[in-house]
Every structure is written in structure tokens, then in C-alpha cells.
Amino acid sequence: MLPPLILASASPRRRELLREHGYTFSVEPADVAESAPLHLTPGEIVMRNARAKARAVARKHPAALVLGVDTEVVFGGEVFGKPTDLEAALAMVKRLNGQTHEVVSGVWLIHAAGRRQRGFVERTRVHFHHRTDAQLRAYHARIGPLDKAGAYAAQDDHGDLIARVEGSYTNVIGLPMEALRAALAELDRPVSRKF
Numbered sequence: 001m002l003p004p005l006i007l008a009s010a011s012p013r014r015r016e017l018l019r020e021h022g023y024t025f026s027v028e029p030a031d032v033a034e035s036a037p038l039h040l041t042p043g044e045i046v047m048r049n050a051r052a053k054a055r056a057v058a059r060k061h062p063a064a065l066v067l068g069v070d071t072e073v074v075f076g077g078e079v080f081g082k083p084t085d086l087e088a089a090l091a092m093v094k095r096l097n098g099q100t101h102e103v104v105s106g107v108w109l110i111h112a113a114g115r116r117q118r119g120f121v122e123r124t125r126v127h128f129h130h131r132t133d134a135q136l137r138a139y140h141a142r143i144g145p146l147d148k149a150g151a152y153a154a155q156d157d158h159g160d161l162i163a164r165v166e167g168s169y170t171n172v173i174g175l176p177m178e179a180l181r182a183a184l185a186e187l188d189r190p191v192s193r194k195f
Helices: 010-018 042-060 084-098 133-143 169-173 177-188
Strands: 006-007 025-027 066-077 078-080 100-111 116-128 163-165
Touching: 006 010, 010 116, 010 169, 042 066, 042 100, 042 116, 078 177, 084 100, 100 169, 100 177, 116 177, 163 169, 169 177
Parallel strands: 006 025, 006 066
Antiparallel strands: 066 078, 066 100, 100 116, 116 163
């Protein structure tokens, strides 16, 4: 049986996804600054950040199973994090407008007391409709883009920007639930010991 789960994230979207899928958990956001070193690939960046978040909280709660996650939007080899202001948010969605980009999430699970950990990267391709600048501004006025990677919100999109998704839709929201379920099942298996 798995130990109590702690989500090392302040994201309300991740909390909602875990609740909707029937998980019982507590929340303790990690006090870790996300980084995106230029020499790392997007997959390496999200794994590095997810691992740092999980480890920071696991140090305080070694008996718990800690879940760290980092999600980024990637287009043309560039990582789009959270916009700094509304002007930056509009610039982001204008670049993604009518294009296809990737959402890349790194997920890290750690049970320090049990000396078990597991991580994975999930990638989803997202195709955007082409919209006018006025439509993009109206969309931002409705969703509030400043706390969202790529300056858009899949869970509040309603077909405004997203034409279709190839892969995990929950990954685009911020937590790939299908792959998470598989990783949790893997961690719950007994560790085989060779004598």
C-alpha cells in the first residue's frame, strides 16, 4: 500500500485533476525556483524542476509519497513558461496562433523513507485555431493568463484556441493522469530482492 500522497505544487488545476480522479492527498508547495538552463532539452528541464520540487518536500516528509510536477509549452525549440505580464502573454499566444506546439510535463514521485522514486516525461501535441488579435485579447480577459505556461488554459478553452490534442489532454491541463496512474501502480509493486 502506498504512503500518504503530498502534491508539491500550488496549482489549483493539478489539485482538481487529482480530486476528479479519486486521489486523497495533501498539498505543500515546494519552495523551489524553477529554472530553464539553455544547455538542457525541454524534457530535461521539466524533469529537473519536478525532481527538485519533490525532493524539497520529501526532505520534510520522508514517510510520505511526494509528487513534483513541472509543465512547459514548447514551440520552435523554445520553452514558453508563465508570462510576466499581459503584453508577454499576448505575444506568446500570437506566436502559437494557428500553429502546433508541444506541452511537456516532468513528473517525479519520491518516497524517501522507502528509498523509492520514479520519474517520467509526458509529451502532448496541441493544434491551435487561427484567431484575430481581438479574439486573443478577449480570451485572455476571460481566462487570466499570467499563471499559465504558454498563456492559455486548456481546462477553460471550450474550443476557443485548441483545435485538437494528440496525446494526454490532462497533460495539457498540467498533470498527465494516465501516466501518473501507471507510475503509482509501479511504485506500489513489491520490490523484488535477489538472494
